Amino acid sequence: MAGVLVALLLLAGATYAGVRFVLKSDEPEAASRNPAPAQSAPGQTAGAAPTGPATEPAGTQQPAAPPSLAKPVVLEQITLGREPEGVAVAPDNRTLYVADQDSKDVHFVDVQSKQVSVVKVPNTPRFLALSADGGRLYVSLFENDFTGNGLAVIDTANRTLVKTIRTGPRPFEPAVAPDGKVWVPIHNGARVEIYDDKTLTEAARISVPPNPHWIVFTPDGRTAFTANHESSQISVVSVADRLVRKNFKVGKSPHALAVTPDGKRLVATNYDLDTVEIYDTGDQRLIHKVAVGKEPQAVMVSGDSRHAYIVNEGSDNLSVIDLSSGRVVSTVRVGDSPRVNALSPDGKRLYVTDGRGKTVTVLRVSEE
Template sequence: MKKRMVVFVIFFLVILTSVSACTGEDEKIAGPTGNPEENDEVRQASGGPYKEALVYVNNKDSNNLQVIHPTTHEVVRNIDVGEKPTYNEISPKGNNVYVVNSKSEDVSIIDAKTAEVIKTIPVGKTPKGINFTPDGKWVYVVNEGDNTVTVIDNESMEKTSTIDVGESPHNGVASVDSSTFYVTNTGSDSISVIDTASQQVTNTIKEVEGSPHNINITPDGKTLLVTLTQTSEVGVVDIKDAEMSEVIPVGTGHHVLDVTKDGKYAYVGNIGTNFVSVIDISAEKEIKQIEVGKGPHGIIVSANGDAVYAAISGENKVTVIDRKTNEVVDNIDVDSFPFFISTLESHSLDKKRTDN
């Protein structure tokens, strides 16, 4: 009897081990590199509480999105999208990457886990900027050619409405609490304020002079930072007072800017120069110029805050800047005319997530 019991236990353990091994192998399959051994690292853009996240750069003249590994700095996947992709953003939970294709006037939605385009949504004329509300509910695509914003329900991946804004709108950003979305109107020197509950413009911040182009918000939700392409400055907009209170001189032809998680610094891509500007936000001044190459445009602070990635449009590369030293530590070759770059937002890593 004892021998039978021992045999049964051994048999049960063998079966259990086999099942566990199979389950573990299945879990290692997903990931943009296709390499099971790297899966724990490459899954990080799909919702896990990781310290690093995959980096996505869209190449305007190659009609593709390239995925960069955050540790090896290697391009691990090329994904074909629409014509002339200009901007891209990853959803707050890391599930999907949305790519705006300006010439084909649509948005490619990519599953971050499989690195495949799962849907294409037509939007307005000459779409440019795109952004999510932090709660992940809404996606806003700014249509420069017809002065509108297309609203997409992120869960259903369907268009829900179109909102009229100012002249030649370019990009937008949501408030920290997801209640409001701000859109820069380059042609009318203003910022449209959209209520996300009603999906209507409820206010317009005027006299944002200098052709407001790209925009970001400080982590405390109190200040908008706006690139002013005509005057080569960054405008500081007080949200409570709804007015631009200060301007900070930077490089010429600047476009994209990102803010560090602690709200202390902003990095600005100056596409008309060869350097990235570092701004001390509280001091309201540029404190350093980091030489990166010809035409820095897209720029993003890594999710863990250790690095800054800049898309260098004129040299077909992505430059990696060490945040502690503000020095260039690597250059990554990419395809033609890298325009914008994104990664999982650092605030998304503050919350424990179990979904993929």
């Protein structure tokens, strides 16, 4: 009888341990279904800061990126809309998406034929983010008087508006997390709003210092960084529990961010200082501070993690930084008042929206 009792206790313990393991692995999804926001104070430092560079999860090895060019080659300029701003590229590299912020148009551009179709949205489109499979385009919306705040969801295959979600005031550059959820920096709300990609409802909120412009993730999906423009800080956020682990000071007015594909470096543009700062993603140690053109607004990193391409709105050019040496290795002229850039998934083309020029500049950025 004693032996049977011990066996039953062991079996019960094993079953309980198994249940705990399943619940733990499902916690992020459970949080996404709970509409109650998860708040964290701007200065919160609870828990240990993420350490070490991010790496790709096992079994997700990607094909090697082509070698990047130190001096990109301008191929053409596509005339488009009234004031092109946000830009994204489809996973198959064939379609370019552009938000026209002087209209209510989102342009779909065939890269080869240059044929353009338009999807109308309810309010002025600003910035874009694309789901990993390219099936959904997320568009931040707001008017110049800060009304009409929202996130438009577009079905890219059918080219139809699926839903418009009401957001906080002035949603800036949205970002799709590796788990598919959509993170939206709320400029005038000092917070990030997170939306479930299945229900298209709000799943959580995270408080950050004023005023967030940009969000990027490490390749492993564990850490997010937000550029908090007016407070001259970057927040380090744990994606799993949505807690701000650290806020650290940068030069001034960080506008845009990029993480290198190898997960080792974080690149930040200091809009009001005309500089770019390069940090270690693990301990947020400053590695390089680089002078660039006037009003650096956006940044993309080459697929091989060697170069950063900086859009300088005030000087109508692109600064190319060698990330190893921290030097500007070339400067390339683009259109009038460049705003945002996007790299094609194959690493071969860079697209820059030229706001006042009403064009998109196309550059070859690889040796292939």
